């Protein structure tokens with residue numbers, strides 16, 4: 001199942017190899033281009049189908065009632081995951097570094113699956129979980145397409161599922177081997 005997701009990401013060119021500068025100023029030799037994946041409905045649908053199957057296998061009970069993500073982030077995967085699970089999708093808005101639900105009634109008392117395209121440190125997902133809990137929702141699972149963490153994620157015991165684990169190295173500018181090689185850089 002995970003292998004299939006990896007194949008799709010590679011075949012569609014969403015996993016890119018090169019020399020990239022991130023918004024954090026750090027560099028890497030890989031990049032997962034989710035904007036590209038979002039522009040390919042069939043590929044995104046397949047990836048989310050595999051991910052939702054994997055999630056359903058992990059969580060049989062209680063039943064997921066709503067899929068929630070960030071308004072500024074993963075609109076398409078959240079929508080697609082909800083579609084596959086046959087439930088509604090909702091989006092939280094980030095204000096002053098916190099996630100808010102504009103209509104609590106859509107989440108209150110519901111079993112929630114949090115979805116994001118990728119996870120690295122887990123900060124965004126933790127903010128979404130806090131926003132859902134503040135709105136009275138019960139987060140029972142977290143699903144991401146790509147897990148870029150080093151296996152140190154902890155969402156307070158909440159079930160976590162990823163499509164693939166892909167932990168590529170990140171470098172500080174002054175220690176980047178690709179810079180030393182003078183490889184052309186793409187600013188993300």
Ligand SMILES: [Zn+2]
Pocket residue numbers: 019027028173176177178179180
């Ligand atoms: Zn570099």
